[in-house]
Amino acid sequence: MTAGTFIIAAILMAALSGIPALFLRNRSLGQKLATVILVFGSLIGLAGAMAILVTGQAETYVVAWSLPFGPCEIGLDPLGAIFLLAVFVISGSCAVYAAGYWPADDNPATVHRITFFFGLLTASLALLVTARNGVLFLMAWEIMALSCYFLLSTEDEKPDVREAATLYLITTHLGTLALFAMFSLLRGAAGSFLFPAAGSLNAATPLATGIFVTALLGFGLKAGLMPLHIWLPSAHANAPSHVSALMSGVLIKMGIYGLVRTLSLFHHVPLWWGITVLTIGIVSGVAGVAFAIGQHDLKRLLAYHSIENIGIIAMGIGVALIGQTLGNSTLVLLGMAGALLHVLNHATFKSLLFLCAGAVIHATGTREIDLLGGLARRMPYTSAFFLVGAVAICGLPPLNGFVSEFLIYVGLFSGILDEGGAAVAVLALAAPALALIGGLAAACFVKVYGIAFLGIPRSEKTNHGHEAVRVMLAPMALLAVICLGIGLFPLVLAAPLAGAVHSWQPDAGMTGYALTAAAPLGWITILGLVLICLAGGIALHFVGRLKAEPVAGGVTWDCGYLRPAPRMQYTASSFAELLVKTFAGILHPHVTSPAMKEPLPGPARFASHVPETMLEHVFMPVLRLANDRLAQLRRLQHGQLHLYILYTFVTLVVLLIWAY
Amino acid sequence: MSSFADQLLVLVMLINFAVLGSSRIALAIRAVAAQGVVLGLLPWLIHPFSWHLLAIMVGIILAKGVLIPWLLTGAVNKAEIRRETEPFVGYVTTLIIGALLTAFAFVFAGKLPLAPAHQGLLFVPASVATVLTGFLVLTTRRKAITQVIGYLVLENGIFIFGLLLTEAMPVMVEAGALLDLLVGIFVMGIIINHISREFSSIDTSRLTTLKE
Numbered sequence: 001m002t003a004g005t006f007i008i009a010a011i012l013m014a015a016l017s018g019i020p021a022l023f024l025r026n027r028s029l030g031q032k033l034a035t036v037i038l039v040f041g042s043l044i045g046l047a048g049a050m051a052i053l054v055t056g057q058a059e060t061y062v063v064a065w066s067l068p069f070g071p072c073e074i075g076l077d078p079l080g081a082i083f084l085l086a087v088f089v090i091s092g093s094c095a096v097y098a099a100g101y102w103p104a105d106d107n108p109a110t111v112h113r114i115t116f117f118f119g120l121l122t123a124s125l126a127l128l129v130t131a132r133n134g135v136l137f138l139m140a141w142e143i144m145a146l147s148c149y150f151l152l153s154t155e156d157e158k159p160d161v162r163e164a165a166t167l168y169l170i171t172t173h174l175g176t177l178a179l180f181a182m183f184s185l186l187r188g189a190a191g192s193f194l195f196p197a198a199g200s201l202n203a204a205t206p207l208a209t210g211i212f213v214t215a216l217l218g219f220g221l222k223a224g225l226m227p228l229h230i231w232l233p234s235a236h237a238n239a240p241s242h243v244s245a246l247m248s249g250v251l252i253k254m255g256i257y258g259l260v261r262t263l264s265l266f267h268h269v270p271l272w273w274g275i276t277v278l279t280i281g282i283v284s285g286v287a288g289v290a291f292a293i294g295q296h297d298l299k300r301l302l303a304y305h306s307i308e309n310i311g312i313i314a315m316g317i318g319v320a321l322i323g324q325t326l327g328n329s330t331l332v333l334l335g336m337a338g339a340l341l342h343v344l345n346h347a348t349f350k351s352l353l354f355l356c357a358g359a360v361i362h363a364t365g366t367r368e369i370d371l372l373g374g375l376a377r378r379m380p381y382t383s384a385f386f387l388v389g390a391v392a393i394c395g396l397p398p399l400n401g402f403v404s405e406f407l408i409y410v411g412l413f414s415g416i417l418d419e420g421g422a423a424v425a426v427l428a429l430a431a432p433a434l435a436l437i438g439g440l441a442a443a444c445f446v447k448v449y450g451i452a453f454l455g456i457p458r459s460e461k462t463n464h465g466h467e468a469v470r471v472m473l474a475p476m477a478l479l480a481v482i483c484l485g486i487g488l489f490p491l492v493l494a495a496p497l498a499g500a501v502h503s504w505q506p507d508a509g510m511t512g513y514a515l516t517a518a519a520p521l522g523w524i525t526i527l528g529l530v531l532i533c534l535a536g537g538i539a540l541h542f543v544g545r546l547k548a549e550p551v552a553g554g555v556t557w558d559c560g561y562l563r564p565a566p567r568m569q570y571t572a573s574s575f576a577e578l579l580v581k582t583f584a585g586i587l588h589p590h591v592t593s594p595a596m597k598e599p600l601p602g603p604a605r606f607a608s609h610v611p612e613t614m615l616e617h618v619f620m621p622v623l624r625l626a627n628d629r630l631a632q633l634r635r636l637q638h639g640q641l642h643l644y645i646l647y648t649f650v651t652l653v654v655l656l657i658w659a660y
Numbered sequence: 661m662s663s664f665a666d667q668l669l670v671l672v673m674l675i676n677f678a679v680l681g682s683s684r685i686a687l688a689i690r691a692v693a694a695q696g697v698v699l700g701l702l703p704w705l706i707h708p709f710s711w712h713l714l715a716i717m718v719g720i721i722l723a724k725g726v727l728i729p730w731l732l733t734g735a736v737n738k739a740e741i742r743r744e745t746e747p748f749v750g751y752v753t754t755l756i757i758g759a760l761l762t763a764f765a766f767v768f769a770g771k772l773p774l775a776p777a778h779q780g781l782l783f784v785p786a787s788v789a790t791v792l793t794g795f796l797v798l799t800t801r802r803k804a805i806t807q808v809i810g811y812l813v814l815e816n817g818i819f820i821f822g823l824l825l826t827e828a829m830p831v832m833v834e835a836g837a838l839l840d841l842l843v844g845i846f847v848m849g850i851i852i853n854h855i856s857r858e859f860s861s862i863d864t865s866r867l868t869t870l871k872e
Binding site: 648 | 748764768792795796802
């Protein structure tokens with residue numbers, strides 16, 4: 001039994017898990033069966049991935065197939081295993097959660113569909129990470145894209161969902177188009193569809209530049225790097241929550257995986273590659289969090305935070321690339337380890353947040369932050385887990401988001417101190433940008449937590465919100481524990497991460513010792529524990545004082561009013577107003593505010609909304625222009641079946657004559 | 661044996677012209693069925709006997725000679741059409757174009773870098789001519805049922821080319837191609853029924869309203 005057997009068994013189990021549900025009349029039994037199979041498969045897969053990370057060995061297998069694209073090679077290495085960890089942990093948790101969130105009894109029309117495609121998506125994600133043949137990779141990529149489309153369009157009776165799904169389908173296929181170009185170019189450079197060994201291709205050729213650009217386009221679209229993120233907010237907001245969790249936690253990471261894997265094939269990359277990736281990362285990070293602040297839809301807000309975190313990951317990759325150019329292995333180690341750890345961290349805390357959001361939506365029936373309020377009293381566990389996720393995503397100790405951002409910070413600073421030249425300017429800009437991202441994220445989550453979970457309920461529905469069922473709370477608890485575990489004991493991950501970086505760039509310097517020498521991970525444990533003790537001590541002190549002294553009862557945030565009403569509370573827009581105004585240049589918020597001229601004005605309404613600016617102000621005008629200009633060309637699309645066949649016919653004859 | 665195979669291939673090409681020149685749909689279906697049976701016999705003539713080969717032959721004759729024509733005749737009877745009236749291009753014109761395309765196929769095949777074993781045979785020109793005929797039927801005829809016939813002729817052309825490779829071609833690929841065709845015919849039959857029910861006609865040129 002090798003690790004490969006485990007992973008392949010896990011892939012097969014995930015792919016087949018939903019099939020009984022398609023045929024069983026008893027939908028509930030089908031769902032339970034699928035959940036059990038998928039969870040069991042995930043556990044097997046996790047065991048395999050951990051075995052690879054512990055041993056640090058790479059393995060390859062050749063599967064027999066009769067397609068003319070070279071051998072069908074499947075490979076496992078620590079780099080892929082990091083992503084496999086995310087795939088199996090998140091999809092296993094989400095499958096359990098789905099049993100409570102999307103129960104068969106309440107959704108008899110969709111449950112078999114969503115269960116089947118969920119298994120298929122999990123399998124394709126794992127297959128994608130193990131594929132070592134370009135064609136196999138593209139196959140897994142398309143299965144992933146399509147099964148995600150069907151999951152996303154589960155509630156296709158809603159126009160919003162249909163629109164989001166269509167936008168997703170168009171953009172994902174544009175990305176695939178770029179990947180087709182990329183793999184063709186890669187075949188030109190490497191001589192076959194098999195992935196060449198890490199660091200074996202020369203990055204100085206025009207072909208390599210083509211591969212880099214197409215990879216950035218294709219994988220960037222999937223990862224949601226700005227300005228290619230347009231599909232991401234609506235897709236994440238409109239999918240069922242456990243699907244959003246898997247999409248945000250794992251699916252978009254496949255874009256990162258593809259980019260990292262492609263970059264690993266080259267040696268001596270030019271400086272502009274690293275600077276480009278770093279800059280795109282900064283832009284995605286800052287703009288992503290700025291857009292998030294302006295959102296009123298809980299899941300849409302989380303989706304913009306995914307863009308932000310993808311930006312942070314891209315920054316880490318950029319640092320590693322710059323390190324590779326400069327021959328500075330510490331920089332490579334810190335940047336890439338930070339990026340990979342952030343992949344894992346973002347997968348856990350963002351999935352946790354989406355699952356909490358799902359529990360909130362399940363309980364209240366709305367995603368509007370301004371309709372929520374006071375949930376902490378009605379859903380104590382969910383709000384506690386949400387708090388854990390929120391602190392983690394802000395990059396604060398003692399949770400896991402801090403560790404990965406810390407690695408990237410240390411990488412940035414060591415790069416600034418160490419090297420001269422153009423790289424320093426960008427690295428020096430990146431450090432404050434990362435700090436800005438963290439600060440804005442904290443502001444944003446103070447807003448979400450303050451408005452949705454604290455205060456008093458703003459509507460009847462939220463007043464009757466109930467705590468999530470146990471089967472939903474259990475996966476949330478697991479993810480929260482992982483967040484805390486990685487945050488407190490990052491030293492455990494030092495060797496596996498260094499191993500993954502080593503398989504990204506084979507270099508003797510990539511060891512766990514080098515990583516702990518460059519970044520004091522042990523200190524994080526100590527500081528985290530001290531922080532928890534301090535916070536616990538202060539909390540105990542105040543609880544003691546509350547018990548000892550008489551306390552007057554009152555309403556939260558009454559601002560000195562005698563009879564405060566729920567509507568007097570801060571709203572999401574009012575809380576974010578200052579920051580939204582600051583970033584108005586990129587956000588273009590729509591604000592309708594009443595003009596009050598008389599001393600005693602009548603009733604008036606105020607509304608503000610931050611649209612998907614990139615889509616509305618850049619892509620749509622360009623596409624509309626293209627639509628007008630290309631009207632002549634559309635005559636070819638006339639609906640006459642015979643003439644369509646004639647096109648094929650004429651093309652064939654012309655090709656034959658040309659060949660002749 | 662191979663000269664007999666060549667004669668059968670000439671027959672196949674003649675059947676192409678029968679399909680091109682006939683306005684009666686029943687005749688066209690029978691012609692395609694006959695073409696299928698002839699093609700089913702061909703492997704026996706050019707390859708040594710094996711069970712694999714026998715299975716392929718029986719499968720092809722059953723599918724192309726019996727099952728598909730039967731399905732098509734059923735569809736024709738249900739939709740109550742007998743003739744392909746007013747095609748886009750007249751029968752004489754299509755016959756002439758068909759003749760030109762067949763000639764072109766011969767010229768083209770002569771220039772192909774073929775294996776010496778296949779050099780003198782009619783397989784490649786017959787295959788190209790049949791494929792082109794299939795395309796011609798597809799582009800010039802109006803009724804959905806004649807379009808199906810066009811697809812069948814097209815597939816027969818591809819099959820002739822495949823005959824050269826029978827030994828190299830795994831049985832799964834053959835079975836897959838045959839299954840594809842059968843499913844295609846099923847779908848077409850269902851669509852034809854629906855089209856005739858919805859639009860009380862099976863004229864595919866009226867489908868332009870569906871283009872957006």
